[in-house]
Amino acid sequence: MTSTNPSVQDFPLQGVRVLDLSRVFAGPMCAMVLADFGAEVIKVEHPGRGDDTRDWGLRIGKTETTYYNSMNRNKRSITIDLQTPEGLKIIHDLVPQCDVVIHNFKTGGAEKLGLGYEQLKALRPGLIYCAVAGYDTSGPEASRPGYDLVIQGESGLMALNGEANTPPLKFGVAVVDLMTGMYAAQAILAAMLRRERTGKGQLIEMALYDCGLMVTGYYGLDALKLGHDPERYGNAHPSIVPYGMYEAADGPLIIAVGNNAQFDKFCRQVIMRPDIVEDPRFATNVERAKHRLELGPMLKELIHTFPRDLLLERLTAAGIPCGRVAGLHEALTSERTRRGRLVQDMPHPVVGTTPVFAPPYRLDGRRLPIRNAPPTLGEGTREVLTSLLAMSDEQLQALQAQGVLTLPQL
Numbered sequence: 001m002t003s004t005n006p007s008v009q010d011f012p013l014q015g016v017r018v019l020d021l022s023r024v025f026a027g028p029m030c031a032m033v034l035a036d037f038g039a040e041v042i043k044v045e046h047p048g049r050g051d052d053t054r055d056w057g058l059r060i061g062k063t064e065t066t067y068y069n070s071m072n073r074n075k076r077s078i079t080i081d082l083q084t085p086e087g088l089k090i091i092h093d094l095v096p097q098c099d100v101v102i103h104n105f106k107t108g109g110a111e112k113l114g115l116g117y118e119q120l121k122a123l124r125p126g127l128i129y130c131a132v133a134g135y136d137t138s139g140p141e142a143s144r145p146g147y148d149l150v151i152q153g154e155s156g157l158m159a160l161n162g163e164a165n166t167p168p169l170k171f172g173v174a175v176v177d178l179m180t181g182m183y184a185a186q187a188i189l190a191a192m193l194r195r196e197r198t199g200k201g202q203l204i205e206m207a208l209y210d211c212g213l214m215v216t217g218y219y220g221l222d223a224l225k226l227g228h229d230p231e232r233y234g235n236a237h238p239s240i241v242p243y244g245m246y247e248a249a250d251g252p253l254i255i256a257v258g259n260n261a262q263f264d265k266f267c268r269q270v271i272m273r274p275d276i277v278e279d280p281r282f283a284t285n286v287e288r289a290k291h292r293l294e295l296g297p298m299l300k301e302l303i304h305t306f307p308r309d310l311l312l313e314r315l316t317a318a319g320i321p322c323g324r325v326a327g328l329h330e331a332l333t334s335e336r337t338r339r340g341r342l343v344q345d346m347p348h349p350v351v352g353t354t355p356v357f358a359p360p361y362r363l364d365g366r367r368l369p370i371r372n373a374p375p376t377l378g379e380g381t382r383e384v385l386t387s388l389l390a391m392s393d394e395q396l397q398a399l400q401a402q403g404v405l406t407l408p409q410l
């Protein structure tokens with residue numbers, strides 16, 4: 001496939017074209033991972049309302065929000081009403097020129113529109129087609145809609161989050177969507193490798209619930225071994241002590257002592273209490289975890305007697321992972337973030353410039369550059385449809401008049 005964007009020569013996914021019919025978070029996240037690696041992602045949005053998240057989060061323009069912008073960098077946006085025959089034809093004409101299609105319609109919704117796997121595979125043999133649903137599409141809950149919060153509740157994730165004796169708590173960000181997007185992107189990359197080998201495309205079905213369950217990780221296996229929920233530890237670790245957030249005399253910090261050698265240094269060089277590591281109850285991590293009710297409060301009290309900077313200095317000198325507890329704004333504007341160029345101001349036609357997260361990958365010593373800020377609604381409709389489908393401006397104007405699409409101002 002030849003990309004219409006000449007600036008992606010060196011990207012790993014240069015020449016891969018993705019048609020992103022998805023909305024909200026998980027699907028767009030998946031497409032953004034591919035876009036970050038240089039795939040040309042054409043995001044299809046409803047001409048009137050756009051992606052639902054153009055209405056979520058803080059508003060920064062007429063159709064721009066912080067929520068939308070966090071999930072859609074490096075893409076183009078075209079507006080097509082998929083429920084019109086003309087809109088459907090446009091998609092059917094685009095599909096043969098695409099390698100990957102992603103969507104998150106409720107199960108059966110894509111087929112109803114004429115965008116099911118079988119329908120599109122017939123147009124583009126070798127197509128990689130990724131459908132994101134709330135629940136397993138082969139099961140009885142296939143048609144249930146799903147949002148992150150519901151899945152966080154149903155998968156047990158909320159049950160493991162928070163302090164002991166407090167109600168279940170959701171994670172701050174929509175972590176199920178995030179992980180579903182990442183898993184989906186990996187499945188697509190694997191399917192692309194397989195297609196190189198076999199020439200065959202693939203149907204990929206992802207469910208939020210399946211991915212949410214995976215996120216429970218070692219807590220999940222603890223629950224199965226115990227036969228009941230493990231205790232909730234809040235900021236502490238279930239099996240490592242000390243490993244958590246502590247209050248120094250003048251503020252909170254994280255201390256993460258992950259092995260016995262680190263604990264030895266922690267006692268001798270940080271809190272200056274060699275007697276603690278010499279006590280057999282605290283000599284190994286297994287023993288420390290067993291005696292956490294004695295050790296925990298004692299360390300808490302001791303740590304509170306030291307100024308935070310002194311602790312951080314000693315911990316750092318001893319090679320023990322540690323850090324401040326920053327505010328979100330503080331972290332995003334910190335020297336570390338600036339040095340890594342992790343947040344960059346990108347030109348934006350509506351607001352002048354807008355901050356965009358940089359992809360976190362560094363390849364051959366180079367951080368993958370951001371190609372473009374998240375698109376305004378339908379900014380690419382004219383350019384994409386004229387370059388890929390050779391549509392004339394008259395045709396586009398006529399379709400706009402019928403409400404099938406919207407064109408950006410010239």
Ligand SMILES: CC(C)(COP(=O)(O)OP(=O)(O)OC[C@H]1O[C@@H](n2cnc3c(N)ncnc32)[C@H](O)[C@@H]1OP(=O)(O)O)[C@@H](O)C(=O)NCCC(=O)NCCSC(=O)C(=O)O
Nearest residue numbers: 024025045046081082083104105106133134145146147148
């Ligand atoms: C996200 C949803 C809950 C949204 O629910 P709904 O709005 O009811 O979903 P649908 O996908 O069925 O879309 C509603 C209707 O819009 C129509 N539709 C959508 N796009 C278009 C365009 N471009 N043109 C015309 N019509 C359109 C679609 O055909 C449906 O028509 P009709 O059929 O005629 O009604 C669901 O899509 C879903 O469960 N998706 C799978 C899981 C998922 O991705 N969840 C969100 C993760 S993000 C998240 O949870 C979070 O951020 O938090």
